[in-house]
Amino acid sequence: MITQKTIHQLNQIVGADYVSTAPDVLVANSQDALKQVFCAEAIVFPRTAEEIAAILKLANREKFFVTARGGGVGYTGGAVPIRGGIVLATERMNQILEINKADLVAVVEPAVKTFDLAEAVEAEGLFYPPDPSSWKDSFIGGNIALNAGGPRCVKYGNTKQFVLGLDFVTPTGQIIKAGTRTPKNATGFHLESLLIGSEGMLGIVTRCILRLLPKPEARRTALAIFESAQEACNCVADFTSSGILPVALELLDRTSINAIEDFEPSGLPRSAGALLIIEVDGLKEAVAREAEIVREMCQKHRAIQFNLAANDTEADAIWEVRRKMSPAVARTGIIKLNHDVVVPRSRIPAMLDFLEDLSRSSGFLIPTFGHAGDGNLHTNVMLQDNEEDTRRRGADTVREIFRKAVELGGTLSGEHGVGYAKAPYLDLALTAPTIELMKTIKRAMDPNGILNPGKVFESPMSAHEVGFVNSGQACC
Ligand SMILES: Cc1cc2nc3c(=O)[nH]c(=O)nc-3n(C[C@H](O)[C@H](O)[C@H](O)COP(=O)(O)OP(=O)(O)OC[C@H]3O[C@@H](n4cnc5c(N)ncnc54)[C@H](O)[C@@H]3O)c2cc1C
Structure with a gap:
């Protein structure tokens, strides 16, 4: 329970303007894309790692829970303060600190939006590949905590492939500097890796050193429609023998195609079994050849329609089909x-x-x-x-x-x-000793169980209660 005395102490750490108990602020910061609200008792908006360290030390002394929040567009309730306490909203830590072309490195604060980083590095002729479809809202800190992916990860890999180093605050309030800005590092344990995918349970990321690539010179995008999902899948599997690795290989099944046509007709054949969006990138000449291989692969697998975008506008029109997916399915x-x-x-x-x-x-x-x-x-x-x-x-x-x-x-x-959304199912995927080792690491780093309780290992609700919308107004 957060007392008035605790609110006063939080005010002293971050400034009274950056601690809120207003009901609308509580509701807005106590949910994510799952849309279930479990109310925090206060929302705190720190600016620095030192402030976060002080907050976590206070939390350990006063025994209240802390849940870190990024863009709040996670799909599994990770940023939701399901057991109360405070939400530590990182949104003020949103500066791109450095983009270094010579070192192929970007240094950013955790609340930089993924899309903003991608745009900023592209302006310098560089490339940050991880592209979750939520990238206009998601934060780099949230991406790291979940090891986010996206369409381009087929060729380039998920977020973890692009993290060189992290500063983070441990659950007990120590500031740690893990990793380096060099592509190679074999000096001690890779503590930055421990934080990737740790779902805000092992520390709060405050500074990220990210690996960049040179921006590919060209890209080509194709949309191929198949009579059966089986043919589309065979085509995907067969790419391993084609000698090329597309950037993206996105699939929509028949039900999804029909959902799009019901939502906003896009001229897709309703009887199609599946469609693929395939993109290749690289040097211009190589991309021209790869695009031909994509065409050959789709023909080999009897695509009933094949459309290779001639320019960026046509490529964007193809990706627009994919972007309609979430709202179309929701209907x-x-x-x-x-x-x-x-x-x-x-x-x-x-x-x-x-x-x-x-x-x-x-x-x-x-x-x-x-x-x-x-x-x-x-x-x-x-x-x-x-x-x-x-x-x-x-x-x-x-x-x-x-x-x-x-x-x-x-x-x-x-x-x-x-x-918490998949916690009831964890034992389907992980063995008991594996889960126990993860819990041992959590206990060692967070002896008082302060950071993001009620997630991954424990399910605060039954499986049939997960994901069912509540308004939250009553509890906040
Ligand atoms: C329409 C839509 C499309 C999506 N498409 C994709 C997709 O293609 N690929 C994909 O991977 N995901 C996708 N997602 C899911 C989600 O957007 C991503 O997982 C994203 O990484 C969440 O980032 P966030 O900043 O919103 O994190 P939040 O939801 O705010 O938080 C997620 C977790 O990270 C922790 N966290 C946040 N910031 C920090 C920090 N600084 N330090 C430590 N822990 C922290 C939180 O405690 C929580 O456990 C999609 C979501 C939506 C709504």
Whole structure:
């Protein structure tokens, strides 16, 4: 419980203007893209690592919980203060501190938006590849805490491939400087790696040293439509023998195509089994050749339609189809149970067959789309009402999807993390000793359990209660 005395102490650390208990501020900062509100008792907006260290020391003394918040567009409830306490909103720590072309390095504060960083480095002829579809809202700090991915990660990898070093504050308030600004480093444990994907439970990132690449000279984007999802998947799998690695290999299944046509007609054939968006990048001459290989691959797998964008405007029009996906799918039901399972690339056809059968047997629409190039499928179990029986059947269906992903050699999440949304299912993917080792690390770094409680290892609610919208007004 946060007392008036604690509020006073927080005011002294960050300044009274940067501590809020106003109901609208509490509600806005106590939810994420899952849209379930669990209210914080105060929102604190620090500016420096030193302020964060002081807040965490106070939290350990006074025993209140602290949950870090980035852009608040996570899908698994990671930034939601499910057990109360304060939300530590990083939004004021939003400076790009350095873009260094010679070293291919950017140094940024955690609240820089992913898209803003990508644009800033492109202006210097450089490239920061991780591109979560939420990148106009997500923060680099949130991306690191979840090891975010995106369409371009097929070729370039997730956020973890681009983190060279991090400053972070431990749960007990120590400021740590991990990693370096050099591409090679074999000096001690890679503590920066420990923080990547740690879901705000092992420390609060305050400064990020990121690896950049030279900006590719050219890109070509294609949209290919296939009669069956099987053919599209075979095409994806076959790229390994094509001699090229596309930047992006995005797949939309038939239900997703129809959701788009219902939402905003885009001229896609409703009877198509699946579509692929394929992008290649690199030197101009190489890209021209790679685009031809993409065409050959799609022809080989009997694409019924193939459209290679001639310029950036046409390429953007193709990507617009993909951008419509989330709002279009949201319209196909009242509640969307959205998860980002991952399977080995060769097992995507098996996963899609399974999902089609599951949709039939459960009675739920399950539009599926995502980053097929790295086996990362976004499955959306769509519920048509909020009745308890429907919610239970929805949660059972989600469990079946996770079980199958693991059986096929994959796991629960490729990029969204576990948060509290997937916590009830963790033991499907990780062995008991593995979970115990993770808990041991957490206890060693956070002996009082201050930072982001109620996530990953423990589920504060039953599976059928996850993801069901509440307004939060009553509790804040
Ligand atoms: C429409 C839509 C599309 C999306 N597409 C993608 C996609 O393509 N790829 C993808 O990976 N994700 C995607 N996401 C999910 C999400 O946006 C990303 O996971 C993103 O990384 C979340 O960043 P955030 O800044 O909003 O983090 P938040 O939601 O604010 O926080 C996420 C976690 O990070 C922790 N955290 C935040 N800041 C810090 C910090 N400074 N230090 C330590 N911990 C911190 C929080 O405590 C929490 O556990 C999508 C979401 C939406 C709504």
